[in-house]
Amino acid sequence: MDYFYYEGIPEASVLNGIIDLHEHVFEGSQLREKKLAEKENLIIFVACDRERVVGFKIGYKYSSDTFYSWLGGVHTDYRGNGIASELMRRQHEFIKSLGYIKVRTISRNIKREMLILNIKFGFNVIETFVSEKGKHKIVLEKGL
Template sequence: MDYMYFQGVPDTQTLSGVLELHKHVFEGSELETEKLKEKSNLIVFVAKDHERVIGFKIGYDYGNRTFYSWLGGVHKDYRGRGIAKELMSRQHDLVKSMGYTKARTISRNEKREMLILNIKFGFDIKETFTSDKGKHKIVLEKML
């Protein structure tokens, strides 16, 4: 298992693996490369099994020394091995070293494994809201 990160959009092969895994994790939803390019101080962490991307954690600058942990997931065949925990830990260590003082994320009740991981990692629930698509969302933050 190899872990690495990219500041900005990753190389073509890694990006392709992230996009494919995103579609797997988010039930067919496509992540547009242009959306990645728009983000300020984009940081992409990946976990690879040989050359295959099997986990990712993507975030960007949210302003006011806050890092927004945006998207992440692990391939179903690799879950339960601590990969998401390792990706989150590495992300938080890096952004803290870069001067960020807070991490923020938004989760959904249906994604319980991620919600529980966030709470175990010290995130506090700050608020909830209903998205434009009618999905109930949970806003979480933690001090780094």
């Protein structure tokens, strides 16, 4: 497995791999390049099996000292191999080197694997809320 990171939007072949994988992981939900371009200090980590993007972790600046880990996922064929953990480890190490002191994320109870991974990595639940679409959300944060 090869791991790469990009500050900003990656080249087309990687971007298309991320968009396709996002649709697979989030069951048809589409990620648009325009939405990525709107994010300040966008950082994307990817896991690749040869040329194929099989995992990603996307985040951006939330505040001067906090990074927001926004989206992530691993293809179902590759789950259980530590890819999500490695992407998270690399993301946290890198953003710490940039001067961030906290990382924040939002998860859902139905995404148990991600919620458990966040807790294993030291995240604490700091609040919950119900989105405009009526979905229960869990806000987690950890110090770097």
